[in-house]
Amino acid sequence: MTPSRTLHWFRNDLRLDDNPALAEALRSDETVPVVVLDNRFWTEDRWGHVKTGPFRTRFLLESIADLKLAVEERGGALLILRGRPEDILPALMREHGCTRLTAQAEHTPEELDIQVAVERAVGAEGGQCMWIEGHTLYHPDDLPMDLEALPDIFTQFRNKVEKLSKVRECIPAPSRVNTPAGLTSDAVPDLADLLKSTGQNMPPADSRSVLPFRGGASEARARLKHYFWDTKKLAVYKKTRNGLVGADYSSKFSPWLAHGCLSPRRIASEVCRFEDAVEANESTYWLVFELIWRDYFRFVAMKYGTRLFHAKALKPDSPNRGTQRTAFEAWKEGRTRDAFVNANMRELARTGFMSNRGRQNVASYLVHDLGIDWRLGASWFEHMLLDYDPASNAGNWIYVAGVGNDPRPNRKFNTQRQAEMYDGDGKYQTLWSTDALELDVR
Ligand SMILES: Cc1cc2nc3c(=O)[nH]c(=O)nc-3n(C[C@H](O)[C@H](O)[C@H](O)COP(=O)(O)OP(=O)(O)OC[C@H]3O[C@@H](n4cnc5c(N)ncnc54)[C@H](O)[C@@H]3O)c2cc1C
Structure with missing residues (x-):
């Protein structure tokens, strides 16, 4: 009898432990695990930022490398491909005789569009997709x-x-990952090559980073x-x-x-x-x-x-906000009139991380002090953040911008008062004060 085979497409679920979609795949006799680097996530958005910047690209590749090792330790192999999932996945299913595909369900528009395209392409060949919450x-x-x-x-x-x-x-991590005999892992793409092909460079490491943040x-x-x-x-x-x-x-x-x-x-x-x-x-x-x-x-x-x-998200009656590019660029580079905002923006640009307190302040400053559309700030965060998540990012931005889930009418932060409360001795601002930023922003 031919073994039952499932293609497991790893998306934002780069782990073996407590992974419901992978657990479903492993119910088959054999599983073909694959990661797809989708070029669309390295294109420029409408505000001119490459969606995935260098810090997150590196973290992602490290996470894939770690996953590959974990799969191999359990007797399997991991495919790592670059292109459009809706082209790659049906072809892989055909090649390996997989009747179904499992993947973690995503819920935000870009991810859902891809999910729909994959479902259509797989369905056209008689395959089945299972989108599983995780x-x-x-x-x-x-x-x-x-x-x-x-x-x-x-x-x-x-x-x-x-x-x-x-x-x-x-769900405990599986002790074995049975992949078809002869399946061999692909190499993890080289960081410098991937960045170069998307017009980006890896900035030098900054010893002030709160953590070295290695993926995996x-x-x-x-x-x-x-x-x-x-x-x-x-x-x-x-x-x-x-x-x-x-x-x-x-x-x-x-x-x-x-x-x-x-x-x-x-x-x-x-x-x-x-x-x-x-x-x-x-x-x-x-x-x-x-x-x-x-x-x-x-x-x-x-x-x-x-x-x-949308600009007005859940509050259609809120005021219009602009896209003042000069002020926006100054915000990005930590060159505003507000030292506390600047320190936070420098930390973000140099490390890909910013505290929650910092994020609330810089977001409020962009929207309420500079009068700029929250979506520009969210786009910069998407480019820079190691932890970018479409729902958490947009949800928090619209909350601070006063167009989201907040019963209070005005979410403006008094950034100077915040600096006094949370950085009374100026330690944080001093840490991030010396910085001539030369951003290679695309
Ligand atoms: C404008 C703005 C944008 C943000 N964008 C993102 C984003 O893209 N991705 C992201 O993960 N978080 C985002 N956050 C939320 C929050 O700032 C980070 O999750 C947090 O700073 C991460 O640090 P931590 O892991 O040490 O958090 P901890 O304080 O240790 O919290 C533990 C975990 O809880 C979750 N969490 C904490 N606060 C929030 C929150 N406000 N909203 C959602 N989840 C939260 C995170 O997963 C976090 O890892 C944003 C906040 C703001 C104000």
Whole structure:
């Protein structure tokens, strides 16, 4: 009898642990695992930024390399191809005799368009696609309301899910990945080549970065071990989470979460273990609380679709904002009149990371002080951020811009007061003050 074969397309789920789509694929006799580097994610957006900048490109390649190693350690091989999934995947299914394709379900417009194109191309050849949820802490099917009835206020959502929904158990990593005999892994593309082909260069490493941020599930596990078990920083997270300097004021899980190197359910289950073994307090709860925010923005994206990405998003009566390019370029390069904003923008440009406190301030400054359309700022964040996630990015931007899920009418931050509160001794601003930025922005 010919073995049943499934093609598993790794998208933003670059892990073996707690990966529901991969677990479904592995129910077949054999699985063909593939990662596709889709050139569309390295093209320029309407504001002239290459969507995936150097920091995230590097993190992605490191994550793929780590995944490849993990698959090989379990007896399998990983294909790594570059092109359009809707061209590559049906051809691979034909070549390897796969009858179905599994992949993590995505919910934002660009990702959904690709999903639809893949479904069409695979369907045309008689194959079946299974889009399986794996991004969120709470499974969308377990929400205590229909998506249309998703509350527009976070607290109402959180109260309901905390009371009425349960987080599903984690799925352990497989001990074997059976790939067809003779299947061999592809090489991970060279970073410099990939960047060069997209007109970009890798900036030099900056020792001021809060972390070296290496991609991959092994690095994610190491970070979790460090933050929870070695240093027990989880126990003080709520007190330190608004910090600006250093590796441990917050978890820094976001780049690994965004690439799916780490599952939110695994984090929550480790929080439970920590609460049993060490202590349960406001801080341990608060980390899960933040993961619920992450879920919420994903569900908001599912509810509102493309509307989330419009200038006025959920508030059609809000004022028009402009695209003042000179002021925008100054914001990007950390050359505004506001030293606190500048420090944060420099950190972002030099490292691909910025704290949550920083993000709120620079976003507010762009929209409310400079009067610029939030989508320009979100586009720059997309280019720069290691942890870019379409739903979290747009959701947070529209929230701060006052066109999203916020009951309060005005989200303007007083950035000077914020600097006094969170950087009273000026340590952060000093750290990022000496910087002649020469950005190679495309
Ligand atoms: C304008 C703006 C844009 C943002 N863009 C992104 C983005 O593209 N990708 C992204 O992951 N986060 C984004 N955030 C949210 C937040 O700033 C980062 O998740 C957080 O700073 C990451 O650091 P951490 O992992 O140490 O977070 P922690 O404080 O340790 O939190 C733990 C995890 O909870 C989640 N989380 C925390 N705060 C938020 C939040 N406000 N919204 C959604 N999830 C949250 C993240 O997954 C994070 O890793 C944005 C915030 C703002 C204000």
